[in-house]
Amino acid sequence: MFEDSQGDTSKARLREQINDNLKRVYEETLKEDVPDRFKILLQQLKAKEAKT
Amino acid sequence: MNDHGDVDQDRRAAPARHDTAASQVSGPDPREELPEHLSALRAFAMSLTRNSAAADDLVQDTIVKAWSNIDRFQRGTNLRAWLFTILRNTFYSDQRKRKREVPDPDGIHAATLYDKPAHDGRLAMNDFLRAFDQLSPEHREVLVLVGASGFAYEDAAQMMGVAVGTVKSRANRARARLAELMHLDDRNDLLFGDDATALAVMGRSGIAAA
Numbered sequence: 001m002f003e004d005s006q007g008d009t010s011k012a013r014l015r016e017q018i019n020d021n022l023k024r025v026y027e028e029t030l031k032e033d034v035p036d037r038f039k040i041l042l043q044q045l046k047a048k049e050a051k052t
Numbered sequence: 053m054n055d056h057g058d059v060d061q062d063r064r065a066a067p068a069r070h071d072t073a074a075s076q077v078s079g080p081d082p083r084e085e086l087p088e089h090l091s092a093l094r095a096f097a098m099s100l101t102r103n104s105a106a107a108d109d110l111v112q113d114t115i116v117k118a119w120s121n122i123d124r125f126q127r128g129t130n131l132r133a134w135l136f137t138i139l140r141n142t143f144y145s146d147q148r149k150r151k152r153e154v155p156d157p158d159g160i161h162a163a164t165l166y167d168k169p170a171h172d173g174r175l176a177m178n179d180f181l182r183a184f185d186q187l188s189p190e191h192r193e194v195l196v197l198v199g200a201s202g203f204a205y206e207d208a209a210q211m212m213g214v215a216v217g218t219v220k221s222r223a224n225r226a227r228a229r230l231a232e233l234m235h236l237d238d239r240n241d242l243l244f245g246d247d248a249t250a251l252a253v254m255g256r257s258g259i260a261a262a
Contacts, residue, residue, distance in 0.1 A: 014227070014231060014236065015227060018180075018195070018199065018227055018230060018231075019199040019200065021176075021177060021180040021184075022184075022195055022196055022199040022200040023199070023200045024177065025099070025180075025181065025184065025196075025200070026095045026096075026099065026196055026200035026201065027095070027200075029091070029094050029095035029098045029107075030091050030092065030094075030095045031091075032091070032094070034087075034090045034091055034094065035108060037108070037112070038087075038090050038111065038112070038115065039087070041112060041115055041116070042086060042087065042115065042119075045115075045116070045119045
């Protein structure tokens with residue numbers, strides 16, 4: 001397993017930087033417009049259920 | 053009024069219409085809320101698959117499953133967590149079914165997706181993505197759940213079907229592996245050497261920490 005020779009402060013900093021990059025990657029997708037296929041899918045599911 | 057647990061939660065969710073049909077729960081259909089969670093589902097699916105076409109297929113499967121199994125959702129609980137659980141379970145069961153899935157060992161896909169003008173921490177970001185892509189889906193999952201999705205460790209533990217302690221140790225191993233892949237274990241300058249780059253990468257949290 002990875003040993004951090006720099007101690008806890010460096011480890012905490014690394015964790016913070018990793019989290020920040022993770023958030024950027026995550027939010028990149030979050031900001032995208034949701035493709036229409038999902039709105040259409042939900043409409044289809046609703047319509048199918050209304051029939052039965 | 054002696055009922056506890058689910059029934060109380062249902063009442064809190066829908067206080068105006070209770071006890072209309074004995075044990076049958078009434079109130080707004082949680083499925084009406086699905087559109088609010090689509091962006092988050094896509095972001096989580098992207099973290100697992102690292103491929104936008106596969107991510108959208110996964111979200112589609114998740115929606116269909118959630119729609120037809122909505123009676124298994126406990127009202128008053130966290131709908132997004134429930135959806136995330138379906139999504140991850142679907143992902144891992146698909147993965148078991150077709151093991152010959154083509155990986156992206158060089159991170160080419162991610163590199164092209166995120167290849168933006170290379171200054172102000174962008175270089176570090178590309179290195180990060182290359183390393184992130186090389187992690188196992190389990191490691192990407194735990195990092196995104198506890199580090200980016202806004203869920204608590206307890207929620208992540210429930211979604212992953214493991215103890216909170218396991219989430220923490222898995223997250224630690226994932227971070228260590230990520231650092232190793234970015235060669236941060238022997239080359240600390242990549243993220244920390246250049247203050248300007250480090251601050252740009254750190255963004256808001258850099259300001260908060262200052």
